[in-house]
Amino acid sequence: MCGNEAMAESAIQAGLDAYFGYPITPQNEVTAYMSQRMPEEKRVFVQSESELAAINMVFGAAATGKRTMTSSSSPGISLMQEGISYLAAAELPCVIVNVMRGGPGLGNIAPSQGDYFQSVKGGGHGDYHCIVFGPSGVQEFADIMPLAFDLADKYRIPAIILADGILGQMMEPVVIPTNSKLNTQKLKLPKKDWALTGADGRKQNIVRSLWLAEGAIEQHNYDLQAKYRQIEKNETRCEQSDVDDADIIIVAYGICARIARRAAQQAREQGIKVGSIRPITLWPFPSEPISKAADKSPIFLVVEMSCGQMVEDVRLAVAGKTPVVFWGRPGGGIPTVEKILEKIEQLTIKPKK
Amino acid sequence: MAGKIIIDIERCKGCTLCVTVCPNNVISISEKSNSKGYFPAVSTGPNCTGCANCAIVCPDCAIEVYRDKAGSDKIDIKSVNPNKKKVNNLARE
Amino acid sequence: MQTVFKRTPTLKDCPTHYCPGCGHGIAHRLVCEVIDELGIHGRTIGIAPVGCAVLAYDYFDVDMVEVAHGRAPAVATGMKRTNPDKIVFSYQGDGDLAAIGTAEIIHAAHRAEQLTVVFINNAVFGMTGGQMAPTTMLGQITATTPQGRQADGQGYPLNVSELLAVLPGAIYVERCGLCSPAHIRKAKAALKHAFELQINNAKGLSLVELLSPCPTYWRMTPPDAMLHIQNEMTKVFPLGRLKG
Numbered sequence: 001m002c003g004n005e006a007m008a009e010s011a012i013q014a015g016l017d018a019y020f021g022y023p024i025t026p027q028n029e030v031t032a033y034m035s036q037r038m039p040e041e042k043r044v045f046v047q048s049e050s051e052l053a054a055i056n057m058v059f060g061a062a063a064t065g066k067r068t069m070t071s072s073s074s075p076g077i078s079l080m081q082e083g084i085s086y087l088a089a090a091e092l093p094c095v096i097v098n099v100m101r102g103g104p105g106l107g108n109i110a111p112s113q114g115d116y117f118q119s120v121k122g123g124g125h126g127d128y129h130c131i132v133f134g135p136s137g138v139q140e141f142a143d144i145m146p147l148a149f150d151l152a153d154k155y156r157i158p159a160i161i162l163a164d165g166i167l168g169q170m171m172e173p174v175v176i177p178t179n180s181k182l183n184t185q186k187l188k189l190p191k192k193d194w195a196l197t198g199a200d201g202r203k204q205n206i207v208r209s210l211w212l213a214e215g216a217i218e219q220h221n222y223d224l225q226a227k228y229r230q231i232e233k234n235e236t237r238c239e240q241s242d243v244d245d246a247d248i249i250i251v252a253y254g255i256c257a258r259i260a261r262r263a264a265q266q267a268r269e270q271g272i273k274v275g276s277i278r279p280i281t282l283w284p285f286p287s288e289p290i291s292k293a294a295d296k297s298p299i300f301l302v303v304e305m306s307c308g309q310m311v312e313d314v315r316l317a318v319a320g321k322t323p324v325v326f327w328g329r330p331g332g333g334i335p336t337v338e339k340i341l342e343k344i345e346q347l348t349i350k351p352k353k
Numbered sequence: 354m355a356g357k358i359i360i361d362i363e364r365c366k367g368c369t370l371c372v373t374v375c376p377n378n379v380i381s382i383s384e385k386s387n388s389k390g391y392f393p394a395v396s397t398g399p400n401c402t403g404c405a406n407c408a409i410v411c412p413d414c415a416i417e418v419y420r421d422k423a424g425s426d427k428i429d430i431k432s433v434n435p436n437k438k439k440v441n442n443l444a445r446e
Numbered sequence: 447m448q449t450v451f452k453r454t455p456t457l458k459d460c461p462t463h464y465c466p467g468c469g470h471g472i473a474h475r476l477v478c479e480v481i482d483e484l485g486i487h488g489r490t491i492g493i494a495p496v497g498c499a500v501l502a503y504d505y506f507d508v509d510m511v512e513v514a515h516g517r518a519p520a521v522a523t524g525m526k527r528t529n530p531d532k533i534v535f536s537y538q539g540d541g542d543l544a545a546i547g548t549a550e551i552i553h554a555a556h557r558a559e560q561l562t563v564v565f566i567n568n569a570v571f572g573m574t575g576g577q578m579a580p581t582t583m584l585g586q587i588t589a590t591t592p593q594g595r596q597a598d599g600q601g602y603p604l605n606v607s608e609l610l611a612v613l614p615g616a617i618y619v620e621r622c623g624l625c626s627p628a629h630i631r632k633a634k635a636a637l638k639h640a641f642e643l644q645i646n647n648a649k650g651l652s653l654v655e656l657l658s659p660c661p662t663y664w665r666m667t668p669p670d671a672m673l674h675i676q677n678e679m680t681k682v683f684p685l686g687r688l689k690g
């Protein structure tokens with residue numbers, strides 16, 4: 001089962017009510033898989049006329065309280081930015097999967113991580129955030145779906161999954177989480193009494209993002225920001241290994257993190273003390289663990305499949321306490337273990353302070 | 354057949370559409386403006402037949418129309434001033 | 447003593463922000479009357495466009511959503527597909543539906559979505575100050591056609607209803623005018639039919655185009671605007687039932 005399909009099945013198991021999508025490589029397996037499985041489950045599948053329509057269909061389904069998602073790849077996700085800003089403003093829960101490809105422009109169909117800024121810093125208009133995940137394996141790609149739906153419902157916020165072409169296409173043994181419905185109940189998520197279900201015997205519900213009254217949207221922003229602080233406090237996730245005695249710490253996410261970890265292991269074998277920090281949630285970004293690790297003043301090596309985007313967040317977290325070095329390959333270039341190892345060795349030659 | 358219309362002079366924006374569609378020229382524009390500064394329509398003429406043309410064309414739903422089959426033009430709508438809004442939030446039918 | 451006409455409950459009892467003589471007020475009332483007469487108040491969800499009617503949720507007392515400019519048919523699709531028992535209608539102006547949202551309305555019809563679309567054609571972008579809309583008449587002066595719309599350079603008024611009537615997925619398309627009591631009565635009948643189709647799960651999209659007066663940006667008095675529709679607009683946008 002490839003990553004795209006594993007993720008799709010996991011979403012279905014997590015109670016997905018409706019999928020809306022538009023064909024774009026390298027995520028076509030998701031749309032095809034959904035078109036097969038969703039009708040089997042008597043649920044909604046619509047292939048839309050554009051990604052722009054798809055995200056608005058998600059908006060519609062989400063506004064009625066249904067679990068809904070869409071998936072696309074970089075150029076398509078760019079078309080969805082206005083819709084995502086509306087979803088965030090109207091506080092509608094949903095899941096958006098971006099199987100990233102080489103950019104900018106039409107780019108290519110090779111894997112990439114060049115959309116980090118777009119999703120983590122908010123690619124649409126206005127101050128907003130979405131929860132952003134960066135899975136690094138097929139199993140995690142599948143495991144993250146129920147979590148994404150649950151957190152989206154819990155905080156009434158869109159959740160974005162940043163995968164990439166490799167993750168989507170590659171095949172690995174995977175166990176699809178099937179009891180996700182159980183732990184959704186366990187979480188006792190808030191009831192969706194804001195949803196549009198027809199004002200039968202109750203006051204009308206309005207889902208909106210227009211607040212014309214003086215100061216109204218300002219207050220709405222403060223409410224949103226308070227929610228974001230809450231999410232930062234409770235939902236930040238990252239994985240750390242061999243960080244305590246590390247002279248060099250590699251920070252990478254997604255498929256890049258797996259390649260970097262292999263290089264870190266090989267460096268350890270050569271006696272170079274290398275640790276790694278792998279952000280799982282890209283927003284909220286794990287600034288604290290990085291900042292704490294920076295106190296022992298290791299050298300940070302940030303590896304990305306881009307010209308360096310997440311590196312800025314690492315620099316913010318490290319706040320100048322210790323050097324942060326970047327190495328990456330944009331436009332679909334895939335870093336190799338050897339190249340990362342070479343970078344590590346270069347960093348150890350410099351005399352430690 | 355006699356009719357009576359109630360115009361909510363506060364809600365009327367003086368667009369004059371009702372004046373033009375009334376077959377018996379019952380409605381005219383008042384000289385006094387309402388609190389918003391519009392010169393509202395007022396029901397002045399006697400021979401309203403309750404045809405509701407005015408209410409149907411009114412963009413602000415400011416006109417209510419009543420009709421009395423017995424033909425008496427003294428329609429007693431519970432002490433209502435023809436040009437004063439009678440706020441009646443009727444329960445849903 | 448018989449009550450001939452009174453505000454229908456679904457139309458909220460509050461002043462509107464619309465200009466004097468604006469057709470939106472009439473259209474809002476007709477839609478609410480139809481909703482109440484068909485008794486579907488409790489299961490209707492309405493979609494407000496971006497345009498003069500963006501505040502429609504302040505006037506329609508049903509569950510409402512306000513969506514991105516032109517995307518109402520896509521949002522409606524998402525809602526109806528996941529809630530087939532609900533009655534979903536989108537209320538859109540000509541800028542919203544015929545300009546930025548053309549793809550969405552055509553594809554909603556193309557997919558035969560079971561929706562009801564109330565399309566207000568007042569031949570101008572109202573909320574933003576009276577710019578040219580795709581339905582602006584030739585020669586019509588607007589904020590962006592100071593010399594009047596010229597075919598050479600600004601093209602021709604867009605006949606959306608005719609465009610949609612060709613699609614098999616559009617099962618009912620009618621164009622009415624809000625330009626006289628008689629026309630308005632007919633418009634109400636068309637709206638009622640459009641909603642009834644959705645209530646009876648008819649397989650396809652129904653759209654009622656309402657030629658609506660915009661005295662402010664036509665630079666006319668409300669009564670003249672009504673005549674303008676009757677005499678001029680119906681030449682370019684002929685009234686009648688185009689489909690179903």
